[in-house]
Amino acid sequence: MKINFTPEQDVFRQEIRSWLEQNVPNEPLLSLDTKQGFEQHREWEKKLNAGNWSMVTWPTEYGGRGLDLIEWLIFEEEYYRAEAPTRVNQNGVFLLGPTLMEFGTHEQKSKFLNAMATGDHIWAQGWSEPGAGSDMAAIRTTAVLENGCYKINGQKTWSSRATYADWTFGLFRTDLDSERHRGLSFILVPLNLPGITVRPIAQLDGEPGFAEIYFDDVTVPAENLLGVDGEGWKIAMATAGFERGLMLRSPARFQQTAAKLLQLYLDNESDCSPAMQANIVEAWAQSESYALSIYHTASKMLAGGSIGSESSLGKIFWSELDHMMHQTALKILGASAELSLASKHDSAKWIKGFMFSYAGPIYAGTNEIQKNIIAERLLGLPK
C-alpha cells in the first residue's frame, strides 16, 4: 500500500490544471438544457477535443490519451476544481464510446468515435419506455428488419439530452415473438430522420433536460445495429458496467460540493444552530469516504481485479450524499433558500442543485433496484 501520487501523476495534474486555467470560460455557460446553452456546451466539447482532453480514457489508437483509472480521477479532480462546464456528450464519450470499441465494427468505429470526440455527434440515451422503466426488459418498441433496414415503431421516454441531441442509442425489440431480455437489439438512430418526433419534457427545474422520442415507421440501415441482432441486452449491461458507472459520478464532484458547503456554513456560522455541525461533518466524512472507496476500487482493478454488482453500493451512497448536502445548504440559507435562479441571488445555485439531487436516487437504476441487486448478488438472498 502506498497512497500517494507518483511524480508522473503530479506532472499530469499540473498539465491538465494549466490547460484548464487557460481555457475554462470565465463566465459560466448557459444551462445545457436550453438551445443556446446546448450549443455553447458543444463548442466546449470541441475546445476540449482540440486540446486532446475530450476522451482522455480512450485508448490512444482511438485518439484518446489512454489514461488509467487513477489518472482519470486526477483529471476529474482538476476538472471540478476548475469548475469547468458539464459534459454535454457524457452519453457518447463515457457510455457509447467504450461500448462501440468493444462491440462495434471497424466501419462503426470510424464513423462514430471521432464525431463523438469532436462534439459533432451529441448522443442521447434511449432505454426507458412508458411501460419499461425499472423493468427495462419490458421494452416494446419494435425494429423489424426488412430489405436491409430496420423499421422502428414505438416510443422511448426519459431520454436525457434528446431535446437537442443528434443521435440516440438504445434497445429495440427485433424479434417480435420474443419476451423479456431475449430478442432485443442495440441500435444507433439519428434523431433527424423522417418519422421521428421528439417531444421535450419539462423537468422539475422547468427546463427540457429529457424528452420523449416517438418512432413512426422510422427506417435505419441494418449497419446501425451494434453487435449481434437479438443480443442487445448483453451489450446494454456492458454499457452500464462499473467502470462507466465510476466515470458517471467520480468523487471530485461531491468533494467539491462538500467544500462549498463548509464555506457556506462558515460564512453563515453566527446564524446557524450548532446542530448544523453534524451535517457539515457528515458531508465531509461521506464525500471523503466515497473518494477513498473509489481510489481503493480503482487500485484493485489496476491490479487485475474485476468489479460487478459493487457499483450498486456506490450509486446509493453518492445519490443519498448529494441530496443530504443540498438539503443542509438550504437549512443554512434560511429564508433565502426559496429564491430561484431567476432571482439572480447567489444562493440560488443551491436550490437548483437541491432539485437535481432528487433525480440521483431515480436515474441510472432507482436506488430500490440497486438494493435488490445488492441483496441478491452480493448478500446471496433469493429473488
Add this chain to the structure above:
Amino acid sequence: MNFIFTEEQLQFKDTIKAFLNDECTPKSIRSGWASKQSFNQNRWKGLADLGVLGSNLPEDSGGLGMDQVALVLMVEEMGYAGLPEPAAEQTFLINDLLRMLPAEMQENIKDHHMSGESYISIAHPLAPNPLFLNESAGLLVFEKDSYYFVSKNDIEFEEVVSNDPSRELGKITSIKNTISSSENFDLLNSAVLSRGALMTAALLIGLSQKMIDLSSAYALDRTQFGKPIGSFQAVKHMLADVAVAIEFARPAVYRAAYSLSDNNPKSSLHCAHAKYMSTRAAEIACKNSIQAHGAMGYTWEMDLHIFMRKAWSLMACWGNENKQQDIIFHTLKSSKNELGVLYTF
C-alpha cells in the same frame, strides 16, 4: 497510488481468520461467559504462537515488524470473530506506544513485564475501565496531563460489569509504586487517541460484517408465507443499507492505518474519520440485523448479540461518534483550505 494490500499481508490475515474460525466460535465465547473467564489462556497462547501478539514489535525484539496497515487487517478479523482476548489492544495500543514512552519507563516494562505472552492493560479517560486486569502483567494509565505504568502486583481493583460479558473490566481502588511521567504528554495522548479510535473502528468493521453475514444467512433460512424472508424486498433493502454503510467505512479505516504508518500530519483527522464512519456502519448493522432476525434477534439464544454487545461497547469506548464528530469539525474549521477535492491524499 496503490491503495491495496500486499499478498503477504492478505495471507497473514487469512491465517488469523482460519485460526479464529476454529478457536473463537460463539460456543467457546459462551463457555467463557458461563465460567466468568472470558480470557482464554489457550487461545491467547495460540495467538502468541502465530506471531500475532508481537506482530508489530520490531524484528530485533522478536516481533514481525509489521506496520499499522498490516495490523488493521488482522484487527478487523478479531472483530469478525468477536475475540474476547485483548489482542487488538495489546498490539495496536501497547506495542505501538511502547517505543514512544520515556526510556526509563520503556525499559522497566520490557525488562520486567513483557515476554511473548504477557499482557499489559491500558486505561484512558475515553476508556477508563481497563480490560482483564487479572490476566495482566501491568497497567499503563493515561490521566488528564500525565501517564504512569504500574505493575499488576501493585494494583488493587474491583470488578466492573460490562454489558458485554466478554469484556471483564476493572476499576482501580489503590495503587503503589507507579512510574509516572508527563514528558511529551500531548504527543503521546494524541497517539493513543488516534490508535484507540482506529483500533475500535477496525473491530467495528469486522463486527458489522459478521452481523450482516449472520443476518443474510438467517434471512435465507427462515421462511414465512411459504418463502425465505430474504426474498421480501423490505428485508433485502434493510440489509442492503448495511452493506452500503460497511462498504464506505472500510476504506476510511485502511486509509487511517496508512496515515499512521506514513506519519501523516493529518492522521488524527483520518483516525477520527475512520471511527466516525465505522460507528455509523455498526449502528445500522445492529439495528437492521436484529430487525432481520425478528423476535429471535431479541433472544439470548441467538448468537447475534455476542457481536452486537461488543459493537455497542466499542462504539462507546475510545471516543464515540460525537467525540469524533467534534474532532472532525474543529479540524475542518481550522484547515478548510487543506481539505476537499485536492487533499484526500
